[in-house]
Amino acid sequence: DTEVTQTPKHLVMGMTNKKSLKCEQHMGHRAMYWYKQKAKKPPELMFVYSYEKLSINESVPSRFSPECPNSSLLNLHLHALQPEDSALYLCASSQDSYPGIQYFGPGTRLLVL
Amino acid sequence: AQSVTQLGSHVSVSEGALVLLRCNYSSSVPPYLFWYVQYPNQGLQLLLKYTTGATLVKGINGFEAEFKKSETSFHLTKPSAHMSDAAEYFCAVDGGYQKVTFGIGTKLQVIP
Numbered sequence: 001d002t003e004v005t006q007t008p009k010h011l012v013m014g015m016t017n018k019k020s021l022k023c024e025q026h027m028g029h030r031a032m033y034w035y036k037q038k039a040k041k042p043p044e045l046m047f048v049y050s051y052e053k054l055s056i057n058e059s060v061p062s063r064f065s066p067e068c069p070n071s072s073l074l075n076l077h078l079h080a081l082q083p084e085d086s087a088l089y090l091c092a093s094s095q096d097s098y099p100g101i102q103y104f105g106p107g108t109r110l111l112v113l
Numbered sequence: 114a115q116s117v118t119q120l121g122s123h124v125s126v127s128e129g130a131l132v133l134l135r136c137n138y139s140s141s142v143p144p145y146l147f148w149y150v151q152y153p154n155q156g157l158q159l160l161l162k163y164t165t166g167a168t169l170v171k172g173i174n175g176f177e178a179e180f181k182k183s184e185t186s187f188h189l190t191k192p193s194a195h196m197s198d199a200a201e202y203f204c205a206v207d208g209g210y211q212k213v214t215f216g217i218g219t220k221l222q223v224i225p
Contacts, residue, residue, distance in 0.1 A: 004156070031211060042203055042215035043157065056211060090156050100145045100207035104156030 004105035006091050012111045015081060021108045023074040023091030032074040033102065034066060035090040043090055049074060050096060081112045115140040115208040117187075119216035127224050132176075132191040134219045136204030139185065145207035146187045148178055149215075152200045160202075163187060174198070199223045 004025045013019050023032065031050050035043035048056035049068040063085075065077040074091055088109050092102040120135040138144055145164050149157040161172025168180040174197075178189045187204060204216040 006156075040218070040220075042218050045212060048211045050211060092156075096211075100147050100205065100213050101159060101162060102157075102213065104149075104158065106154075106156045109154070 004091055004093055004103050006089075006105035006108050008108060009106070010109050010111075012113065013078065013081065014113055015083075017081075018077070018079045020078065021076040021089055021091075021110075023076075023105055024072055025093040025103065026072055027093060027103065028071075028095075029093035029103070030071060030096045031094045032068065033092040033094075034074070034076050035092065037088040037090055037107070039087075047076075078110075081110075083112050086110055086112045115142075115144060115206040115214055117146075117204045117206050117214060117216040119204050119219050121219055122217060123220050123222070125222040125224060126194045128196055129193050132189070132194045132198065132221065134189040134202050134204075134221065136178075136187045136189065136216060137185050138187060138204075138206050140206060142209075146178075146180060147205040147207070147213070148172065148176070148187075148189050149203045149205060150174075150200050151203065151218075157203065160189070194221075194223045196223050196225065 007022045034046040037043045046060045047066045052068045063080050067075040088107045090107045091105040094102045116139045118137045147162045148160040151157045161170050163170050163180045171177045176191045201218045203218045208214045
C-alpha cells in the first residue's frame with residue numbers, strides 16, 4: 001500500500017470557524033509533512049514530523065496547528081484563517097532516511113471566505 | 114543551501130515529439146535530485162530520482178533524466194510525448210534536514 005489519504009477533499013470555511021485536515025499513511029513511514037500550495041506555485045513546506053515529534057516548523061502562523069497522534073496519522077487544525085490561506089494543502093510521508101522520496105496525498109482544497 | 118532552477122515555466126510540444134524539461138541545481142554537497150509530476154487537482158507523484166551511481170536514471174511513464182555534474186543539470190526527457198503527459202513537472206533537490214526544495218514548476222502542454 002503506497003497510498004497517502006487526505007480528508008476532506010474540499011473544505012470551505014469562514015474566518016471564525018475551526019476545522020481540521022486529516023492525513024493517513026500505512027507504509028510505515030516515520031516522517032510526515034504538511035505543504036501549502038497556491039495556484040501555479042510549487043509546494044511550500046509548513047511542518048515536518050519525525051517519529052511523531054515536530055522537527056520543522058517553517059515559521060507558520062499559529063492559526064495552523066499540526067498534530068501527530070500516532071505514526072500513521074497527521075492532522076492540521078485550522079482556526080481563524082484568513083482568505084489568503086486559501087490553497088491546496090498537501091500531506092506527504094517518507095522513510096526517515098530518504099526524505100526526498102516523498103509520497104503525496106491528493107490534497108485538501110481549502111477556501112476561506 | 115541547495116536550490117533548483119527550472120528554465121521555462123511553460124513548455125509546449127506536439128504529440129509524438131521529444132519532451133525536454135530543464136533543471137539546474139546548486140548544491141554544496143553531492144545532491145539528491147528528483148522529478149515530480151502533478152496532474153490537475155492531484156498531489157505530486159515521484160517520476161524518478163538520482164541519489165548515487167548511474168547518472169542516467171529511468172522513471173515511470175517513459176521519462177528519464179541525466180545527472181551532469183559538470184553542467185549542474187538534471188534535465189528530464191521523454192522521446193515521444195503523449196497527451197496524457199500534460200501536467201506540471203517539478204524538479205526538486207534534497208536539501209538535507211528533512212527538507213526538499215522544489216523548483217517553480219514547468220507546465221507541459223501537449224498539442225495533438
